[in-house]
Amino acid sequence: MVGVVGSSPIAPTNFGSFQRQVTAAKRVFQPEHFTVLKTKDLAMTDFESSISRLHRGTRKIDLRAALSQQDQSQEFAADLLFSELCRAYSSTHYDGSDLQLRKWIDLFDGRLAWSVTSEELDKAGVAMIEHGYSPATVNRNISQIGSLYKWAARRRITPVGFRSPTLGMVRYPEEIRRVELSDDEVQKLLDGANAIKDRRFAVLIRLLVDTGARRGEVLERSWGQVDMEKREILVPTTKTGIPRVLFFSKETKQFMERVWTPQEMANETALLFESKRVSLQPIAFKRHWLWLVSSIGRQDLRMHDLRHHRAKEMLDKGAPIAVAAQALGHSSQILTRRYGHLEVSSMRKAVTQSW
Known part of the structure; x- marks a missing residue:
């Protein structure tokens, strides 16, 4: 079912996304202004009710109060x-x-x-x-x-009129770091990760290899953002500010099902890689990574190089830079600067094979 506000469609929501919308909206309003109601088994506030009515096509918001609250936060x-x-x-x-x-x-x-x-x-x-x-x-x-x-x-906590000091700054000229990582070395990383006692480390390496994601984009995920059936992971907040979906392989899914129980995966608020020492924070696995790359004789490797490897693989298989950029959460300009020579190789192969 699709709700409409005015003439603008609102995408269908489930309870999880609805609750996230309510939580985000409440940042603008004072909680003491709401009374708790009971609707079926769901406890709702007046404001949550108004959000629900929004999805049914009714506007209920005091914009003056909302903007005033934002101004107070900035002050x-x-x-x-x-x-x-x-x-x-x-x-x-x-x-x-x-x-x-x-x-x-x-x-x-x-x-x-x-x-x-x-x-x-x-x-x-x-x-x-x-x-x-x-x-x-x-x-x-x-x-x-x-x-x-x-x-x-x-977060709307900057003062009115504030402009980031980094805007307009010119990047310092740098050599592009290109790291060659063979398929055999990638397989050694996957196999070597199995020697770590914490099995979640092996899952992390598999996900980084499959998805080409940034390390934090995987480490910060909770089970509520993982769809095991579709083999997808939602990353709502990225470095570029654009949400995206990560895709992982059938083999990785099967491996994950061996590491976590169905009960653990059903806990939507739990982090996949939550630290056992610090609650609600993921483990970094830095020590494990250093051991792993040393064990295969590639101490120069960083976790981020698995991202470069996935980009190279996508372009070698003929994916356009625009598609690879979207999958990796990069801008097309950055990907062109770093991997443009690979796309030229793919184009040459496509042309010569058509002769």
Whole structure:
């Protein structure tokens, strides 16, 4: 069933997506304004009822109150320190950002989050290069700060009129890192991962090889975002800000069913790779990865190289760069810059085979 607000269709929702919509909307409103109602077996607030009516075609929202609440949130965050913003961001991201942001927290210690300038970031980048950091590493650091401010903007906690200091910054020239990883070496990684006591590590490696996803995009997933029947994983928030779906193989599905019980997979809020030491946070598996690459004699490999391998495989099999970019969550320009030479090879093969 499709609901309509005015003339705009609203996609059918299930209970999970409906609850997520309610949770997101409540950020704008004060909870004490609602009374709890009972509808069948579902406890609903007045506001949840109004959301339900929205799906039936009725508008119920006080826009003045909503915008006023947003303004109050922005005023509250105006005195947020850079260190506080970084720690808030790192508490919800498990991509190593906490380690990368440490030097920046030290640099801007005691500073307001919104007082950092492009000039300061540029000078810091030059200093890093002069002290031996590669331009690629500096670019990743600046990109991380950009992601930090994008996240703050999406959370609507930036002051009115704030503009990220990373906007308009020119990337430092860098050599593109191309790592050759043979099919035989990939198989050694898959086989070697089985030697780790925590079987979830082997699942992680399989998923990274299958999907070409970023490490954090897999580590942060809960069972409610996994569809075992379709062999799909929903990534609602990505580095580019565009949600996407990851696809994994039948073999990986069967392996996952050996690692987790049906009861464990039915717990929609549980993380697939939740740390046994820190609740609600995924395990990073850094030590396990270092052991694995050492065991096959490829200490130069990073987990991210499995992403490059999947991109190469897709392009070698004839996938257009635009399709590969969408599957990997990259921009077409970035993929062209890194893998454009592979698409030329595919085009030559297609043309010569047509003769």
